C-alpha cells in the first residue's frame with residue numbers, strides 16, 4: 001500500500017537505472033573508506049602482532065649464517081633454513097650487563113618430500129628459559145607443556161596437508177599436532193614449533209637419513225639463535241653493541257631492526273592506500289551528488305505536481321532526504337559487506353600481495369571502521385539532499401508545470 | 406464555498422525590452438461559487454494560466470488578494486496554505502503531472518497520503534477511475550497511457566479529496582472529440598455535485614457546459 005513513508009522507496013525503484021548507478025557509487029565510497037582503512041589497520045596490526053610475537057628485544061644468530069639469515073627481511077620472506085653456533089654463547093650473553101633474560105632456540109627445516117608441499121621451518125624452544133613461544137602458547141589457550149614429539153603449527157601450515165589424525169611426519173618421525181597459532185602476518189606463520197627434546201630427536205632422525213648438513217655437530221652442544229630480553233632501563237641498541245663487542249662469531253639484530261622491513265613497507269603501503277581512499281571517495285562523492293541532482297532535476301515536474309496536490313515544502317524535503325539516505329545507506333551497506341567478505345576470505349592473499357605483515361584488525365576496530373565508512377557515505381547524502389531540497393523548494397511550481405508543454 | 410479574487414494583478418520581470426516588467430494579469434476581480442462552472446477562454450499567452458495559478462494558491466499576486474470564503478490565501482504561512490490546497494482545492498495543471506514510479510491508481514491516491522496516515526480511500530479512487538473510464542488501467546504505469554488517459558487520471562486525482570474548488574487548466578488540450586466531451590462532462594458533473602469549477606480552455610464545445618464564460622485578452626477579463 002502506498003504511504004508517504006514508502007514513497008521515496010517507490011521512487012527509487014521506479015528509476016531503477018539511476019538508482020543502481022547511485023548504489024554503485026555509494027558502494028564505491030564505502031569500499032574505498034572501509035577497505036582502505038582496514039588494509040592500513042591490517043598492516044599496522046600485523047606489525048604490532050609480529051613485534052609482540054617476536055617477544056624479544058634482541059636476537060643473536062651465528063655470523064656464519066649471514067647468507068641464510070637477513071634480520072631485516074626474515075619476518076617477511078625467508079627460506080626455511082638451519083644454522084648453529086656453540087651453546088656456550090648463551091652463558092657469555094647472560095653475563096653481559098643489561099641482559100635480563102636469554103633463551104636459546106634450535107632451528108631445523110623439514111625435507112621437501114617429507115610431509116608437505118613445501119619445506120617447513122622448525123623452531124624449538126628451551127622450556128626452562130623460553131619467554132617468547134610459551135607465552136604465545138598460553139595466549140592461544142593451548143596447554144603450555146609440549147611433550148616429546150608434540151608440535152604446534154603456524155597459521156599458514158595447513159592442517160589438511162600437514163596432519164592426518166593430527167599427525168605430521170618429519171624424517172619418518174611422527175609428531176602430534178596439538179594446536180595451531182593465530183596469524184601474525186609474518187614468516188612466523190609458516191613454522192612448526194616444538195621443544196628442544198623434540199628438535200633433537202628430529203635432528204637425530206635427519207642425521208640417520210644422511211640429510212643433516214652439519215654431520216660433526218653434537219646436538220646437545222649447539223643452538224641456532226638466542227632470544228634476549230633487555231632489563232628495564234637499558235637501551236636495546238646499547239646492549240646489542242655490547243654483545244657485538246664481547247661475543248665472537250655472532251650477528252646481533254634488534255627487534256626494531258627486524259621489523260623495520262615491515263615498518264618500511266607499512267609506511268609505503270599506508271601512503272598509497274590513503275591516496276586511493278581519498279581519490280575514490282571524492283570520485284564517488286562527486287558522482288553521487290551529480291547523479292542525484294540530475295535525477296531530481298529530471299523529476300522536477302513530479303515535485304511540482306506534488307506541490308499542486310498540496311504537498312508542503314517540508315513534505316517534499318522529506319521525500320528528497322529519505323530517497324538520498326535510503327540509496328546511500330543501502331549502497332554503503334553493500335560496499336561494507338562486500339569489502340568485509342573479501343577481506344576476511346582473502347586476507348592471506350592480500351597480505352602476500354602487499355608484501356607486509358597483514359593481520360585483520362579486531363572486531364571492535366572493524367565495526368568502528370565500517371561505521372566510519374557509512375558516515376562518509378552519509379556525507380554524500382547530506383550534500384546531495386541539501387542541493388536538491390534547496391532547488392525543489394525555491395522552484396516556481398506553477399512555472400515548472402507550464403514548461404515542457 | 407466561494408473563491409474570490411480581489412483586485413489581483415500579476416507582473417513578471419522582463420530582462421530585455423524597454424520596461425523591466427510586464428503585466429500578465431491586469432488588476433481584476435473574479436469570483437467562483439459552489440455548484441457553478443465558469444469557463445475562461447482566450448488566446449495563448451493572454452494570462453489565463455497565470456490567473457488560475459493565483460486562484461489556486463500556487464502563485465503570489467503582485468497585488469490584490471485571493472479569498473477562500475474568509476481565508477486570505479496568501480496571508481497563510483506556506484504549510485497552512487499547502488494543507489488548505491490539499492483539502493479544498495483540486496488543481497488540474499497543464500500538461501502531464503504523473504509520478505512515473507507509481508501506478509495509475511496510486512497516482513490518484515497521492516493527495517490522500519500526504520497528510521493522512523490512515524488507509525487511503527482506495528474505493529473512492531477506484532470509483533473515480535471508473536468515472537473517467539480508466540478502470541482497466543488502474544495497475545498500469547503512466548508511461549503506458551496516452552495523453553488523454555493521463556489527463557483523465559489527473560482529473561480523477563484532483564477530485565479525490567472532494568475539493569470545494571476545482572481548477573482545470575486546459576484539461577482537454579490535445580484530446581480527441583470523444584475524450585474532450587468525456588472530460589467536460591466530468592467537470593460539469595463535479596459542479597452539479599457542488600464544487601465550484603473553473604475551466605480554462607480554448608475549446609468551443611466547452612461553452613455549452615459552462616454557466617458563465619469569460620474571455621481573457623492581454624491580461625484583461627471580460628464577459629462574452
Ligand SMILES: Nc1ncnc2c1ncn2[C@@H]1O[C@H](COP(=O)(O)OP(=O)(O)O)[C@@H](O)[C@H]1O
Nearest residue numbers: 399417418429448449450451452453454455456
Ligand atoms: N513565470 C513567468 N515568468 C515570466 N513570464 C511569464 C511567467 N508565466 C507566464 N509568463 C508570461 O505571462 C504571459 C501569460 O502567460 P500564461 O498565463 O501562461 O498565458 P496563457 O495560459 O493564457 O497561455 C505570457 O506572455 C507568458 O510568457
Ligand SMILES: [Mg+2]
Nearest residue numbers: 453454455499
Ligand atoms: Mg496556459
